[in-house]
Amino acid sequence: MTYPTQPVASHYVHGAYVEDSAGAPMEVNYPATGEVIATLHEATPAIVDRALDAAREAQAEWAALSGTERGRVLRRAADIIGARNHDLSVLETRDTGKPYQETSVADATSGADALEYFGGLAGSLTGEHIPLPGGDWAYTMREPLGVCVGLGAWNYPTQIACWKAAPALACGNAMVFKPSETTPLCALKVAEILTEAGAPPGLFNVVQGAGRVGAALTTDPRVAKVSLTGSVPTGKRVYAAAAAEMKHVTMELGGKSPLVIFEDADLDDAVGGAILGNFYSSGQVCSNGTRVFVHRSIRDTFLDRLAERLQGAVIGDPLDPATSFGPMVSEAQLQIVQSYIAKGVGEGARLVTGGQRLDRPGYWITPAVFADVTDDMVIAREEIFGPVMCVLDFDDEDEVIARANATEYGLSAGVFTRDLRRGHRVIAALQAGSCFLNSYNDAPVELPFGGVKMSGVGRENSKAAIEHYSQMKSVYVRMGRVEAPF
Ligand SMILES: NC(=O)c1ccc[n+]([C@@H]2O[C@H](COP(=O)([O-])OP(=O)(O)OC[C@H]3O[C@@H](n4cnc5c(N)ncnc54)[C@H](O)[C@@H]3O)[C@@H](O)[C@H]2O)c1
């Protein structure tokens, strides 16, 4: 492996690694073995202050460039990430435990896509000319917001850093990014690569730490916008703190998304969709379709096929390209998952397969499927964020729509059916931001990604993200005399 897991220093500020060993130590574990692979320090107030000052200074210089010049830097960064995909993927695997089979196609690659896409858009971010009566006219200017803060979750450290940085920088903002304290390594590489690609020092800074550091960044008056990827409880806290200062926000939060499988669905595709929507990244995916509503008439066949397909999961060394299912990110997350499995059993759901902790070092549990789940069970209502699929029976379309929507969440939803009229009708009725028809969990950069209801505010990716990282100024131009009443 090219990249050592112990970084040069904990933080990346003003284009260079910096350390302040006065910060509390943070140990990073390799989830597959539990071994400590790096020790970093939480950012002290002095580090946070330096990062915000550096960002403010860089932002003015960066915003003065043309969009095409900014885009060139982002596209160069995308190319560097592409060229180093293997090493970045290995680091992502060490940071998160996700199998290399996944990280090599879904993490750095997705980050590079965002940098390439927004790098391409940067030169086309313009205002409008608006003709008005009497020869007057107006124009609009799209302006950056200023210094943006990114706060990351632990499941997609490289992707989250890039999904936030790319649109922010394309619009002429600077960023201070705080990765999750559980997976602090990969964002540092994104920062290094942006510098190498020509970003001015201070444009993208990384500071480490937990909620205390995130809160200090959120409330700092130098910050114009906060973009969080995390849980709903954290989202409520961060949104409230940002609102107190009228800051812009993007909230990419949790979910308990429905996946509806009708009786006419292609069963192999539906089983494949349910596997992708529950067990990819060992179930640690915000948009997962963890409430799998299966039409009663095909429920038993569905469960048999699913159990058969799960035999094909290769659980083992995440760095082995043959491995398709890795550990939980941490002991704490594993214990949360185990407690939900115990609750499901206690509530009378039928554990069809999986849910056993493996007797080996690290944080391993086998993919679990519950059948006979009812809407009122805790496992059907709360986000578990682990490999636990709940299968619920249904009889008709109106019923399943009502039950699918009976949740505070609204991140994603999926429908499997061969009847395209029904497919579009049901998708239109489902309360979710990111939906899938005869598929699950696709997230190309060209598509808006984000939730409704408690699952979030704003959108990442696509042209929609530009609206969330810029503001419009409108200018009225009078060509004639000014007429006043006195
Ligand atoms: N919608 C999405 O795009 C998306 C993507 C990935 C994960 N998630 C969600 O993230 C959650 C799992 O990630 P997690 O456990 O890291 O989430 P979390 O909410 O515990 O933490 C997210 C980030 O917020 C920081 N933070 C915590 N308290 C804070 C505070 N008071 N002020 C500022 N920052 C604070 C954390 O240090 C971390 O960096 C799940 O709910 C999952 O659904 C959502």
Ligand SMILES: C[N+](C)(C)CCCC=O
């Ligand atoms: C790309 N996925 C798989 C949709 C994940 C997006 C980030 C959510 O955890």
